[in-house]
Amino acid sequence: MKSIIKTMALTAAVAAAPVIAAADGHGDDLNYILVSHAPDSDSWWNTIKNGIALAGEQLDVTVEYRNPPTGDLADMARIIEQAAASDPDGIITTLADYDVLSGPIRAAVDQGIDVIIMNSGTPEQVRELGALMFVGQPEYDAGLAAGQRAAADGVESFVCVNHVISNTVVAERCRGFADGLGVELGDSMIDSGQDPAEIKNRVTAYLTANPETDAILTLGPTSADPTIQAVKEMGLDGEIYFGTFDLGTEIVNAIKDGTINWGIDQQPFLQAYLPVVVLANYDRYGVLPGNNINSGPGFVTADGLEKVEEFAGEFR
């Protein structure tokens, strides 16, 4: 009796074996490498790691994460060269410094490896390098979308609180916002500096001098946190339209209590997850989206906060 059961079990196992194998994969062994420019200490990239792990699991491909431990871009260039030498099916990389990284990336493309640029870089640079596409948040487009949203809510004038005035890329957010509203940027952008007290005082001064200002746009937690205080002290919370880029603890709380209307998330999860999906389907079925993918702006409002808080640091 026992032996019969054993035989039956064995037969079943043998019969099922090919079925299991088929269910288990596509019969290919796709292998991708994501190279970031972030040092080990940067927690923002944890979301990226989780994103590629999830995509790898769901699509049955191998995705590895590599980064220069100290964030040294020259080391990153060597890692891209190394990745190309190990001949993977695709490389996903950021373009943190075009001068340093263009050589290794172009060599990988010439070698016949599919490359997708994520997070940083411009569509022009991506085209120039012969990469498949760019997945990230183009700053101007994010600002434009935010401006259109504000215009729909009846905003006609705004002030942009810029704490990184020397960074031309980030300033594009303000230009986009102005274009979205259909107004001139002109004097609406203030150089707030990095010091919290100075930021607060400058915002207060501006709003006092220009009481007809409809909206405030801040470009990150650095300028948002003191601006929240300034707005509350002037009694304008909930009164003035307030949007910000990026999320932080203070920003989330301000969204909760209605001081901030929305925060813009560039959704790093998508920057990691989507390139893997695109590459896997390109390798398997030869299909490719016809344009770059914008991972942001993702608008976070009081309605969507639950998920943000639940997955903060993991997928958000």
Added chain:
Amino acid sequence: MADTPQVALDERVKEISPLRRALIRPELGGIIGAVAVFTFFALLAHDSGMFNAQGVMNWSTVSAQFMIIAVGACLLMIAGEFDLSVGSMIGFAGMMVAIFGVTLGWPMWLAILVTFAICIAFGALNGYIVVRTGLPSFIVTLATLFILRGFTIFIPQTIERKTIIGGIREAAEGDWLAPIFGGKIGGSLFQWLGDAGVIGTFSRGNRAGQPVVDGIPMLIVWAIVLVIFGHILLTRTRFGNWIFAAGGDAQAARYAGVPVNAVKIRMFMFTAFCATVFAVCQVMEFGSAGADRGLLKEFEAIIAVVIGGALLTGGYGSVIGAALGALIFGVVQQGLFFANVESSLFRVFLGVILLLAVILNTYIRRLITGER
């Protein structure tokens, strides 16, 4: 260590078999380590592209980078001192080349030479402060680390309002000195190898048909030249003996007439020179200087030297050993990627290898010197 012909048999001179004499050298640990590491990766990552032309070039380049700074760190460590400002010096030197050559628009050769002068002067200052104050070099160069890194961030921010300055490659076009740091040699040989199918060629793009490796970067040439120079200086010259003496017992060396202070200051200058070579090669290759370049490179240099068998306390070590240490370090660092090891475990491996190397080297040193 020149052999003196033995006229009469002296009871103080112990007979050692030639085999044993060949074995007990400071480099022994490095040699064993290098063989072990290559064997390990040959078994684990032989089909991952680690040993094709591109892969070999990749870990060779990384090892050469370590080698350049390890030679300086090694000689300085044998002279009994430390330099923790190497990493900052790399960032600083690269930035100086960018400021002089791109922002101020000087001819590139002048920018490079002035950068060398400034950095070697900083090295001399390090050495001067150490020998004048008698403070541990660890503390003095730690201060230099912060000072140089601060300047590297401050200067471009005030002048250019950004921390990465590009356009160095364009500024170096047609310069006579720049190719000595950023050029490649042996292009035709590699083209021939590519045509013969020995190494891979690009399959598409505007470089189709060209070999994937198109020459040996000058970085590697510099590494080899510096290793040979350092080895000869240390083992074949009087100055080399002074280096050992200065690090072994400075007071005794002074009594014997060795100019200990001058030796130490010169070694600090040489370390700065090596860091500058590294930096100039880097900016010529990548075409931009960044304020955060070279972070923690001083420890990487020290690790390579220690794996190579030198003593932290000075007076013992070898340049060949340091070069092997740099090779081990480079091969392990890139090899772990090839072997698909989880990158967050990279430091664990590094720590284990460092510990094993030091234990092995201590054992070998006791064999050689007879200390207990």
